[in-house]
Every structure is written in C-alpha cells, then in structure tokens.
Amino acid sequence: MKKQRLKAVALTTMLSAGALMGSVAMADQTLDAVLQAGQAKTTLAQDSQKRIDRLAQETDDLAQQFKQQNKLIDDLRVFNAQMEKQVAKQLVVVQELEQSIEKVTVIERQIQPLIFRMLDGLEQFVNLDKPFSLEERQAQIAMLRANQDRADISVSEKFRQVLEAYKIESAYGSTISAYKTTLSLDGQDREVSILRVGRISLMYQTTDAQASGYWDVAQKSWVSLDSSYNAPILKGLKIARDQATKDIMTMPIQAPEAAQ
Structure with a gap:
C-alpha cells in the first residue's frame, strides 16, 4: 500500500515536472514572440520617424520655396x-x-x-x-x-x-602752308614752291631760291619780287614745312581795298 502511494507521488512529480518544462518552453516561445513583435514595432517606429523627418524636411523646403516665390512675385510686381x-x-x-x-x-x-x-x-x-x-x-x-x-x-x-x-x-x-606746283613765269613753266600765310599773302619761289614773287589781287596775276625777298620767303617755306622754328617773317602784303 505504501509502495503504491510512493509510485503515485513519483508519477505526480514527473507529471508536474513535465508540465513545468512545457510551461517554460511555451513561455520562451511567448517571450520570443513578444521580443519579435517589439522589434518589429521599433523598426516600424523608426521607419515612421524617418518618413516624418523626410516629410518635415520636404515641408520646410516647400515653405522656403514658397517664400522665395512670394518674394520673386513681389519683385516682379x-x-x-x-x-x-x-x-x-x-x-x-x-x-x-x-x-x-x-x-x-x-x-x-x-x-x-x-x-x-x-x-x-x-x-x-x-x-x-x-x-x-x-x-x-x-x-x-x-x-x-x-x-x-x-x-x-x-x-x-x-x-x-x-x-x-x-x-x-x-x-x-x-594757318600757314607750303607745297610745290608749276607756274608759267616769263612765258615758261617753272617748278616753284608756294608759301601761303593765312589769306594775307601768297608767294612763290623757284626751286633754286633765285626768283620769288607774290599773287597780286588787283592784277589777278603773279608779280615778281626783288631778290631781297628771297631769303625771307625761303625762311617762311622752312617754317611752313616744320624745318625751322617759328619766327617773324618779312612778307609782301597788299593794302586792303574797300569792298565794291
């Protein structure tokens, strides 16, 4: 009788131990499921936060663009x-x-x-x-x-x-100027240098500087001058050609006539 009781206790203990082990296994599975669910929620929360951050950044960017566009519109106005x-x-x-x-x-x-x-x-x-x-x-x-x-x-x-x-x-x-041309003097063509001093006097001198003359307005022709004018006219020609410094010149000048 006593042996049967001990067997029963032993059987109960074994059953209890089996049940306990089964409970522990089930608890481990439940904990794993809870941890996995928590990890999934954390991942979802992180993804959601990233989306929120991205949407917030996009919102800020849009707000900045909106402000810039408004300023541009004001400037355009x-x-x-x-x-x-x-x-x-x-x-x-x-x-x-x-x-x-x-x-x-x-x-x-x-x-x-x-x-x-x-x-x-x-x-x-x-x-x-x-x-x-x-x-x-x-x-x-x-x-x-x-x-x-x-x-x-x-x-x-x-x-x-x-x-x-x-x-x-x-x-x-x-102005004063000098140039060369050909004039008919004493019935023959001669190469001469013309000296113009403003409109006051117009003179000529042959290339050998031995003969000189001036334009006579009254006679409308060239009139010969004596040899005393050769040197002054030659000097005037050099001044006009920038070959000599400007100086006082002795020139034949006709007296002005009253206008007709």
Missing part, C-alpha cells in the same frame, strides 16, 4: 510697375518723334535749296580768293555738287559735308 512707367514715357517720346518726323520732312524740303545756295557761295568765294590749292578746292566743290544727286546720302549728311567744307575754308585764314 515692382519691376512691372516701373516698366509700365517707362513704357508710358516712351509712348510720349514716340508721339514727339512722330511729330518731329513730320517737321523734318518740311525742313528737308527747305534745306536742299539752302545747300545749293551755300555751294554757289562757296564756289564764288574760291574763284575770287587767292589761287592756292585751287585744283584741290575746286575738286572738293565738284564732289559736293555730285553728292546732291545721290540717293544713298541723307540730306543731313549732305548738309554736314557742306558745313565741313566751309570750316576748311575758314581754317585757311589762320
């Missing part, structure tokens, strides 16, 4: 307002130009006859003036007359060219 003012002023200028163009058409019709009168006056002046650089000056006038028939030159340019010719003629009165 200011720029457009300024452009509108400029366009309004330019429209006024265009209207003024249109009116000026109408006036220019009238002025052009008046300028062309004026140019012809100026050319006539210039040609007459050259013919009455002392005959220095005569061929060059007459060629200039002929060129200006020919330009009046050219359609590729504007009226304003034609007028400018005539004014430039007047300036050149005016400059002759305050």
